[in-house]
Amino acid sequence: MAQYYSDFVMEHFTNPRNVGELEDANGVGEIGNAKCGDIMKMYIKVEGDRIVDIKFKTFGCGSAIATSSIATEMIKGKTIEEALKLTNKAVVEALGGLPAHKIHCSVLAEQAIKAAIADYYKRQGIDPTPIVGEIQDHHEEACDI
């Protein structure tokens, strides 16, 4: 049967991993806005330099939910340093590709993780910008990032 998305994207969309809220999260990041039709919220729990747990909530299309799911799988148990190296390209590759106009979903996932790590540093009283860099989010006027 012909499908718009690959089987792997559909698998993550219909059975998303790590979905929900994390009660004892010590870093929370949210990217996107409802006006543009996609929001990703990532909850992380950091112990030492390692992300020991991660959960997400996403409002958005099938690929937004699938990229959130695979991104959480890819960084769960990784160090912060490793997590910051996660690129949107790696997320797309892990999903076996996305339709061209859905690539921005993978950027959202990458940025939502960075936002959660930045929040973790802020809670520790550390300026996150030198470590995490600038977080890209939707602009006021345009929905593409």
Place this chain on the structure above:
Amino acid sequence: MDRLIYVDNAATTRILPEVLDKMMPYLTEQYGNPSSLYSFGQNARQAIDEARDTVAKYLNCRSDEVFFTSGGSESDNWAIRMAAHMLEKKGKKHIISTAIEHHAVLHTLNALEKQGFEVTLLPVNEYGLISIEDLKNAIRDDTALVTIMFANNEIGTIQPVAEIGKICRERGVLFHTDAVQAVGHIPVDFSGMNIDMLSLSAHKFHGPKGVGALIVRKGIRLPSLIEGGAQEKGRRAGTENTAGIVGLAEALKLSCEKMDEVIPSIKAKRDRLIEGILKTVERSRLNGDPVHRLPGNANFSFEGIEGESLLLLLDFKGICASSGSACTSGSLDPSHVLLAIGLPHAIAHGSLRITLSDDNTDEDIDLLLEVIPQIVSQLRSMSPVWEKIVKGEKYE
């Protein structure tokens, strides 16, 4: 997947077996060119002439007012572009339309604007209806054309076409209507409604794809859009799609003959669906006019979720539906129709269009009433927007 529940009949419809049967001879042994002199070609000519008479009979126009085209988009392009260019010569460069037209109309108007035409898009109210006062006020001495859709493809709202036609006739302004969603579904009276030009498409009423018609009132010297041979009395070139034209006429005949019986039965199913969804799904709303509405159309918005995910999960259950979310439109903005009726972007993203046909059963409605609330709550459980709504926080 057990079976296919097709509830996207505003996108296209199933071709009826009776229609295909009528078409088959013209796809096989009766392949003659209707323009050829010999009897073998004249057989096809006769079939087209009969089809033209059928269309005229059911839409209350003259046979010589019917011009077959490749479909709704061509008919809209032809009517609007060529009427504009015809009247430009008389110094008329103003066109009136609405904010909720199909893109075949809106994009044509955009192209004309670039060529120096001025376009007024009438706003619509929360139900998608234009105001007759707005129309009256918008008509100017240099208005060449009013083009207003008969019924909307997304929210199903039916415009007061007879009133619009009367005003345009009184003011001496040409009136075109994109009736692609109306023909074969609700009564359409070309002459009685004072329509000057009307677009229709066969695949929207159980006919074949790739064929439609433009009805042009006698006396309007609408120039050709497609230049070439002398087909369609020299107004639309190109060898006729004989099988398609025969199929269009048969589908129109069947749809119109059973309309009185089908309308109440589809409406009953649609109303049960609407009541059931609005009752079981909190923070849901019906888009479009509750009364002036196509019989098969139900358009909902569900707060806190996005339409494409909803469609994918419905597809998993074998349900074919549609949405006005940005993700499904392939653009960054949700449907222009939903924005025009005043929906905030965030709510427009969470829309679902169900369009029923006579094929849909009460069991289909039962299944929709069972599955839609489940899927909405599944998506809401993973939505940060829904979380904000539940907490009473602002989210737009």
